[in-house]
Amino acid sequence: MKTSTEILHIKVDDRDAHPSVTPIYQCSAFNADSAFFYSRKANPNVSELEQVVASLEGSEYALAYSTGMSAIYMVLELLKPGASLVINKYIYGCSYKLFQRYAARIGAHLAILDLTTAEGLKDLPANVDMVIFETPTNPFLKDIDIHAVSRAVKQHNPQALVVVDNTWATPIFQKPLNFGADISLYSATKYFSGHSDVMGGLVLVNNETIYNRLLEGRFYSGTILTPNSAWLLRRSMQTFNLRMEKHSQTTASMLNYLRELPFIEHVYYPRIDGQQLTGYGGIVFVDIRPDLVPFYKTFTGALKWFGTGTGMACVTSMVAQPFSGSHASMTDQEKADMGIEKGLVRLCFGLEDLEDLKEDLLQAFETMESKVDQKHSLDPA
Secondary structure (H helix, E strand, O other), rough: HHHHHHHOOOOOOOOOOOOOOOOOOOOOOOOOOOOEEOOOOOHHHHHHHHHHHHHHOOEEEEEHHHHHHHHHHHHHOOOOOOOEEEEEEOOOHHHHHHHHHHHHHHOOOOEOOOOOOOOHHHOOOOOOOOEEOOOOOOOOOOOOOOHHHHHHHHHHHHOEEEEOOOOOHHHHHOOOOHHHHEEEEEOOOOOOOOOOOOOOOEEEEOOHHHHHHHHHHHHHOOEOOHHHHHHHHHHHHHHHHHHHHHHHHHHHHHHHHHHHHHOOEEEEEEOOOOOOOOOOOOEEEEOOOOHHHHHHHHHHHHHOEOOOOOOOOOOOOEEEOOOOOOOOOOOOHHHHHHHOOOEEEEOOOOOOOHHHHHHHHHHHHHHHHHHHHHHHHOOOO
């Protein structure tokens, strides 16, 4: 045997290694008799992550995708051309545009309803095939009764699918499948990751037929999560409960503080009914005073502990303006219809010390207000 041949086939026998955590299976292929076969179909790291999230959700099946948006896209692939798709009025901007474009491409009828109201449920089309919504919503953190939506949808079409984006509630505080949803999905990039260092998406179902259709779609589209990303997410899930507890404690403590600040007109926080939504933490929205709005960049520039990147739901605090950020892809009219104005600000609380965050917000708001005072002194009219 030549050296060139030997070095290609040397492998460590790791059967007795017994690692404390599952190593990264950074291989694309397995032997023909392997249960995994090919990493576009399945991979040990991906499967372990899926098992963890399915356990949290209490679901029969889980599928991991490369991003949250790819998870949503592959759920849309369950629709047939000409289908009837309903989305909630309040929803993430990129999801909104995806639904618009996807519906136009397959000739589906798209209805945009306010599912937070009884009137919205009454307006469900009789031929509805799929309903997709977030609860709490992005923005404004409005709550939607999953069971009420499911009941209304199934009365029109028992085969219709109710899809809930549960990213912000997380399976710790809300389990959509227990309240009539057919599909629960997540951007794992947010709380599951929690460290702004990996992207991913998860879809959870109990129905085997739906699972097999999604599994087939993932295999042929190649949208499965990579082994390295799955390993990172699995690592993050080990501290998931602890992080969510801290996010919740900080957010609860921040509420009254924010409501008392003279710079803020309204604080948006979801209704925790103790049944569907049993807790919440991490993200709130506020309306700042109209006279402060032109100085938003002064506010963000003065902050020490709040980042301004696209990350959120992570260990560090973040601030963002939905008008120019999460919903920037929408037209000004679409934003207006959703009620999004430039004075709406999203605050994401990380794991920093609570008092440090309070002091940081206060000094940044005071710096912002000083700009208003300067403007008034220069232009008293």
